[in-house]
Amino acid sequence: MGGKKILEIDGLYPIVTQLVFISCLLAFCGVPVIALVMARARRMESSAVALLLVGLLLGLGVGLRAFRGGGLVLLDFSSSITPFAFTLALDRLGAFFLVLICGVTIPVALFSVTYLDRHYDAPRRAWIWGLFSLFILSMILVVVAATAFAFLVAWELMTLFSAGLILIEGSSKERLHNLFIYLLMMHAGAAAVAASFFLFSPFSPDLGFANIRLASSLLTPGVRAAIFLVAFVGFGTKAGIIPFHLWLPRAHPIAPTPVSALMSGVMLKTAVYGFVRFSFDFLAGGPRWGGYLILFVGALSGVLGVLYAIGEQDLKRLLAYSSVENIGIIFMGLGSALIFTANQAQTWAVLALAAALFHTFNHALFKSLLFLGSGAIADATHSLDLEELGGLLNRMPVSGAAFLVGCASIVGLPLFNGFVSEWVTLQSFLAGSTLAGDYPRMILPLMAGALALIGGLGAACFIRVYGVAFLGRPRSAAAGAAQEAPPAMQWGMWLLATPCVVLGIAPGLMLNPLTVLSQSLIPGATFPEMITSLPVILVWTALAVLVTICLVAIVRVRRRVTPTWACGLPGLTERMQYTSTAFSKPVRFVFSVVYKPDRRLEILPNSDTYFPTAISYSSVRTTSYERYLYRPITDAVIGLANQLRRIQSGNIQVYLLYIFLALILLLTVVGIYR
Amino acid sequence: MSLLLPIFQALLMLAGAPLVGGVVSATKARLQRRRGASVFRSYADLWKLFRKEDLTPPTASPLFALAPLIVFTVIVVSSLLLPVLTEGSLLGGRGDFILLISLLALARFFLVLGGMDGGGAFGGMGGSREVLISALAEVPFMLSLISVSILAQSSRLSGIVHWTLSQNIFDVSAVHILAFSAMAMVAIAETGRMPVDNPTTHLELTMIHEAMVLEYSGPSLAFLEWASALKLNVVLSLLVAVFLPWGMATAWTPPALAIAVLAYAGKILVLAVTLAVVESGVAKMRMYAVPDFLGIATATSILAVVFTALGRR
Numbered sequence: 001m002g003g004k005k006i007l008e009i010d011g012l013y014p015i016v017t018q019l020v021f022i023s024c025l026l027a028f029c030g031v032p033v034i035a036l037v038m039a040r041a042r043r044m045e046s047s048a049v050a051l052l053l054v055g056l057l058l059g060l061g062v063g064l065r066a067f068r069g070g071g072l073v074l075l076d077f078s079s080s081i082t083p084f085a086f087t088l089a090l091d092r093l094g095a096f097f098l099v100l101i102c103g104v105t106i107p108v109a110l111f112s113v114t115y116l117d118r119h120y121d122a123p124r125r126a127w128i129w130g131l132f133s134l135f136i137l138s139m140i141l142v143v144v145a146a147t148a149f150a151f152l153v154a155w156e157l158m159t160l161f162s163a164g165l166i167l168i169e170g171s172s173k174e175r176l177h178n179l180f181i182y183l184l185m186m187h188a189g190a191a192a193v194a195a196s197f198f199l200f201s202p203f204s205p206d207l208g209f210a211n212i213r214l215a216s217s218l219l220t221p222g223v224r225a226a227i228f229l230v231a232f233v234g235f236g237t238k239a240g241i242i243p244f245h246l247w248l249p250r251a252h253p254i255a256p257t258p259v260s261a262l263m264s265g266v267m268l269k270t271a272v273y274g275f276v277r278f279s280f281d282f283l284a285g286g287p288r289w290g291g292y293l294i295l296f297v298g299a300l301s302g303v304l305g306v307l308y309a310i311g312e313q314d315l316k317r318l319l320a321y322s323s324v325e326n327i328g329i330i331f332m333g334l335g336s337a338l339i340f341t342a343n344q345a346q347t348w349a350v351l352a353l354a355a356a357l358f359h360t361f362n363h364a365l366f367k368s369l370l371f372l373g374s375g376a377i378a379d380a381t382h383s384l385d386l387e388e389l390g391g392l393l394n395r396m397p398v399s400g401a402a403f404l405v406g407c408a409s410i411v412g413l414p415l416f417n418g419f420v421s422e423w424v425t426l427q428s429f430l431a432g433s434t435l436a437g438d439y440p441r442m443i444l445p446l447m448a449g450a451l452a453l454i455g456g457l458g459a460a461c462f463i464r465v466y467g468v469a470f471l472g473r474p475r476s477a478a479a480g481a482a483q484e485a486p487p488a489m490q491w492g493m494w495l496l497a498t499p500c501v502v503l504g505i506a507p508g509l510m511l512n513p514l515t516v517l518s519q520s521l522i523p524g525a526t527f528p529e530m531i532t533s534l535p536v537i538l539v540w541t542a543l544a545v546l547v548t549i550c551l552v553a554i555v556r557v558r559r560r561v562t563p564t565w566a567c568g569l570p571g572l573t574e575r576m577q578y579t580s581t582a583f584s585k586p587v588r589f590v591f592s593v594v595y596k597p598d599r600r601l602e603i604l605p606n607s608d609t610y611f612p613t614a615i616s617y618s619s620v621r622t623t624s625y626e627r628y629l630y631r632p633i634t635d636a637v638i639g640l641a642n643q644l645r646r647i648q649s650g651n652i653q654v655y656l657l658y659i660f661l662a663l664i665l666l667l668t669v670v671g672i673y674r
Numbered sequence: 675m676s677l678l679l680p681i682f683q684a685l686l687m688l689a690g691a692p693l694v695g696g697v698v699s700a701t702k703a704r705l706q707r708r709r710g711a712s713v714f715r716s717y718a719d720l721w722k723l724f725r726k727e728d729l730t731p732p733t734a735s736p737l738f739a740l741a742p743l744i745v746f747t748v749i750v751v752s753s754l755l756l757p758v759l760t761e762g763s764l765l766g767g768r769g770d771f772i773l774l775i776s777l778l779a780l781a782r783f784f785l786v787l788g789g790m791d792g793g794g795a796f797g798g799m800g801g802s803r804e805v806l807i808s809a810l811a812e813v814p815f816m817l818s819l820i821s822v823s824i825l826a827q828s829s830r831l832s833g834i835v836h837w838t839l840s841q842n843i844f845d846v847s848a849v850h851i852l853a854f855s856a857m858a859m860v861a862i863a864e865t866g867r868m869p870v871d872n873p874t875t876h877l878e879l880t881m882i883h884e885a886m887v888l889e890y891s892g893p894s895l896a897f898l899e900w901a902s903a904l905k906l907n908v909v910l911s912l913l914v915a916v917f918l919p920w921g922m923a924t925a926w927t928p929p930a931l932a933i934a935v936l937a938y939a940g941k942i943l944v945l946a947v948t949l950a951v952v953e954s955g956v957a958k959m960r961m962y963a964v965p966d967f968l969g970i971a972t973a974t975s976i977l978a979v980v981f982t983a984l985g986r987r
Contacts, residue, residue, distance in 0.1 A: 393735040441983035452816035456809030467790030537767035558727040578798020586806040
């Protein structure tokens with residue numbers, strides 16, 4: 001193995017790989033040029049999409065190769081493009097995320113070909129394809145950046161391009177407000193990320209990743225803890241961890257559907273990448289309490305995220321909240337890995353980290369699938385309100401089946417991929433009982449209970465989505481007239497659904513290389529042998545299910561269609577079905593502490609309570625985060641700005657005085673520090 | 675032999691499942707001073723249903739017909755995970771109890787979806803209650819099994835059974851008591867027995883499980899009824915295997931196996947009669963009292979896990 005590696009690095013392969021990688025990046029740059037230059041031409045779209053797909057396939061190829069341990073890439077643009085160090089390097093961790101980005105984007109792009117065609121006019125399509133490609137490029141740059149400068153540039157571009165894509169969809173006042181919140185929180189997060197890089201600078205000659213790695217052993221414990229915390233806040237904001245999730249349910253639903261799929265499925269994962277890069281690669285574990293912090297915040301995000309998802313009516317907002325939940329599960333895995341690292345149980349840490357990364361990959365697959373499914377629903381019925389859907393499985397059998405796979409996967413049901421990653425995470429929690437201290441022995445196994453609760457509530461959430469949207473009777477005329485999605489959209493969905501099932505039965509395909517990757521991130525770890533033995537039972541279970549269902553299906557059944565039971569009364573209508581609100585009521589009632597509904601009941605006329613002419617009832621879930629966490633911050637900022645207005649006289653001499661004073665102050669500071 | 679015995683054990687559970695239900699209802703009848711039906715009536719019911727035709731609602735999708743088959747299949751497969759007569763089972767490995775819990779969830783997923791496909795009010799009603807109760811029951815289910823698995827230092831059911839068999843039957847730890855009480859409460863909720871759900875109710879508004887299968891008839895209903903009987907058997911057998919495995923065959927000899935079969939039948943009989951006594955003694959809870967009931971189970975199971983960390987045994 002070792003000999004082969006040296007050969008590859010010295011031989012021809014790296015040059016080929018680097019060329020392929022460069023052409024992949026160039027392809028993404030080429031798409032907007034084609035799209036905008038040839039906006040009028042008829043063939044603009046096909047050539048732009050073809051180029052985009054070529055870039056994605058090249059990226060996927062390079063990524064898969066590097067992920068398996070061969071063909072690492074190093075590109076140095078430092079002198080040629082910028083005065084700052086701008087280096088790109090593809091290591092195993094970056095390669096995994098490169099595979100994730102390209103692998104998930106291919107089906108999304110396929111889906112978009114027809115979807116965009118049906119929903120947008122030609123000039124807007126040109127813009128969407130151009131920004132789409134740049135958005136992907138920026139995400140790829142994030143995961144291959146090897147200097148702080150390159151990382152921060154790509155990180156910022158990622159926010160801006162996605163904001164551009166949101167803006168194309170429309171610019172009503174409410175959308176602009178939501179977009180503003182998105183940009184504001186992203187920049188606050190980016191500031192934290194930048195700060196966590198700059199905290200390294202006293203210990204490191206430059207902010208290249210290699211030097212940062214070396215510097216981490218020189219850090220004082222205080223600085224180390226500060227970097228860990230600031231990085232967690234920065235990346236947590238991007239990941240949408242509670243309480244920094246405020247932007248997520250606002251920004252994801254207002255983007256064009258394929259972009260929502262990428263934002264939720266892929267963009268959030270770059271934050272996971274950043275956090276893993278910082279906490280495992282740079283800091284090699286972080287402070288002792290760090291793992292507990294991540295674990296608790298992850299559990300909180302998981303439980304609250306799924307509860308908020310259950311309370312949502314709009315399919316895309318619901319999926320956005322469910323992303324908060326899944327990011328929570330991923331961070332629970334990361335937290336457990338950090339706790340094991342801090343307790344010198346490296347092998348278990350490898351297991352937990354591999355589980356978290358596997359869930360990252362799985363979530364990218366099924367969340368993109370569900371967003372594409374919601375796009376197919378919106379395409380067929382022009383609505384994403386669950387109360388206006390129903391009976392779609394009869395009308396859209398192919399998309400409906402793909403959506404069912406997505407629901408089963410996200411709930412974590414066995415034989416689907418979501419189960420495996422949650423299962424391995426649970427195994428790592430269970431292993432907490434082997435540690436020495438009382439706290440980890442108690443806390444880690446208890447977290448299995450939190451994960452079980454998330455799983456159970458997730459089932460409630462997605463049974464509701466599927467049962468209300470796809471089963472029963474149509475709840476509106478539009479749902480009754482729905483048509484199956486066009487072939488390209490079906491292909492896009494099934495390209496994502498198939499790996500969900502394959503990885504659910506044979507998870508070793510992804511889990512084994514991920515374990516090797518995790519092992520490389522955690523020094524002194526041995527390969528956890530159980531990772532190869534775990535999936536065996538799944539294959540046998542799948543086989544047993546197959547055999548049994550074949551035996552069961554032998555039973556001959558005569559069928560006859562009869563009306564649904566309506567207590568013997570005639571005239572059952574679609575209004576008599578359980579609505580999505582009614583379905584979630586028991587959960588919302590039991591967890592009413594979390595929802596804090598704002599209920600308003602108005603009876604008209606007021607004078608006559610017993611014979612009203614009109615009754616209106618509204619129940620709105622208040623967002624306590626805005627009221628109790630963000631409102632004080634914005635109030636303070638605005639208050640400070642008002643105070644600062646006092647020194648603004650508008651007189652030029654006064655401003656010159658300010659400049660002079662600032663200069664003297666700075667010189668004094670410099671003088672003191674010299 | 676090593677393959678035959680687990681298959682025999684799975685068939686035993688499958689075939690014996692309706693009998694367990696029959697024993698429960700016969701005991702209840704006796705406690706109510708009725709003569710009651712034969713303990714074998716469930717078999718006659720299943721036979722009758724299998725020969726009837728299937729009635730399908732006009733709006734049903736293909737999932738409606740598929741759901742009973744999937745539910746039945748998944749419950750059968752989950753029974754293959756359990757050690758019943760010996761420590762071994764057909765399917766087994768690390769973390770198999772987590773797989774068992776999740777397989778039950780998979781069956782429930784399709785059961786609720788099948789119920790919602792009927793297009794009436796009751797399927798969704800039953801389903802919405804079922805998902806709440808099961809979500810809350812999942813926590814104590816997971817935690818109580820985890821606490822026992824920590825004691826046994828094994829994450830596979832056969833390992834837990836092996837460890838428990840080697841322990842002194844009278845030397846019971848606090849963890850076992852706590853985990854058992856939590857699991858017993860979970861068992862009631864999971865299998866839809868009193869006081870959480872009333873399996874014999876005839877009033878749609880109070881139904882949970884029965885509301886979900888209200889639209890099913892003929893062979894589909896037979897599969898669902900059989901699956902629900904088997905699920906009761908699976909959960910009871912899980913209690914037996916984890917907490918009372920004594921009597922299981924440790925050697926592959928005919929006398930040991932005969933004793934194992936008798937011991938297993940005896941333990942399930944005792945649990946079934948206990949269940950009947952409990953069901954006759956309590957009234958069904960209000961729907962929103964169930965979370966409190968499961969909250970007690972959760973607290974108990976949390977204590978069980980905490981005790982494994984604090985206690986050194």
